Amino acid sequence: MKTNIIHNLLYLLLVFFLIGCSNTKNLDVSKPTAKLIYEKAITSANNKQFEDANEAFESILLDYPYSIWATKSKVMMAWVYYESNKYDSAINMADNFVKTHPENELVPYALYLKAMSYYERIFDVERDTKMTLKAKEAFENLINRFPNSEYSRDSKLKIELARSNLAGKEMAIGRFYQKQNHFSAAIKRYQRVITEFETTDQTPEALLRLTECYLSLGTKNEAIRTASVLKYNFPVSIWTGKIPMDLLNEL
Numbered sequence: 001m002k003t004n005i006i007h008n009l010l011y012l013l014l015v016f017f018l019i020g021c022s023n024t025k026n027l028d029v030s031k032p033t034a035k036l037i038y039e040k041a042i043t044s045a046n047n048k049q050f051e052d053a054n055e056a057f058e059s060i061l062l063d064y065p066y067s068i069w070a071t072k073s074k075v076m077m078a079w080v081y082y083e084s085n086k087y088d089s090a091i092n093m094a095d096n097f098v099k100t101h102p103e104n105e106l107v108p109y110a111l112y113l114k115a116m117s118y119y120e121r122i123f124d125v126e127r128d129t130k131m132t133l134k135a136k137e138a139f140e141n142l143i144n145r146f147p148n149s150e151y152s153r154d155s156k157l158k159i160e161l162a163r164s165n166l167a168g169k170e171m172a173i174g175r176f177y178q179k180q181n182h183f184s185a186a187i188k189r190y191q192r193v194i195t196e197f198e199t200t201d202q203t204p205e206a207l208l209r210l211t212e213c214y215l216s217l218g219t220k221n222e223a224i225r226t227a228s229v230l231k232y233n234f235p236v237s238i239w240t241g242k243i244p245m246d247l248l249n250e251l
Helices: 002-030 034-046 050-063 068-083 087-100 107-119 130-145 152-179 183-196 203-217 220-233
Strands: none
Touching: 034 050, 034 068, 050 068, 068 087, 068 107, 087 107, 107 130, 107 152, 130 152, 152 183, 152 203, 183 203, 203 220
16 A cells, blocks of 8 residues: 555656656747847847847846846946937946946946946037036046056046036136136136146147236236246147237247
């Protein structure tokens, strides 16, 4: 009797095992892997099918939340949002990734996408410097955290471009004040360009305009000193060539 019972139990266990294996096999056949979905999403994104791409990435997050492909998908969703000009969504996705995966190797790329999402919206710095400042700060954060990353060099170049834009804003305001004969206000703007944005391409003009303002105020010694700095540091600049001839003879 006991032998029959044991035999029956073993038979049932074998049947359940075979059924389980069969179900697993069927699942494997019918359900694509996370890697396959990820690769298809990348292909969709490269073909500008951005909605399809992010739907695929979202399915990975839902069905394979603890896989490496889910982690990669979060960054790639930020990239897809960036490519489709949905910059705020790209920033939010990048921020979320950095917060939840602070030690991941893709963090520098996420920070770069965030910075670029600000940088791409720099249109007219003379009217609005907000995006320029945010881009500059985001690139600086990337360099400070990952100075040797593959994105550092490009970030440094874009920081200089952002600084040049900010200097250009100061120059525009300075020129406005100068035309209105508000020379003291103009001088403050030009001096700021020279002290805070010295390495930008706005510096030579700032020195010339400063020279002009000093001449207008009758402070010739200051004009000579400023013109001398311009001539010494930027001897071939077009702005050096615009120094008044009578002042140039005294340098």
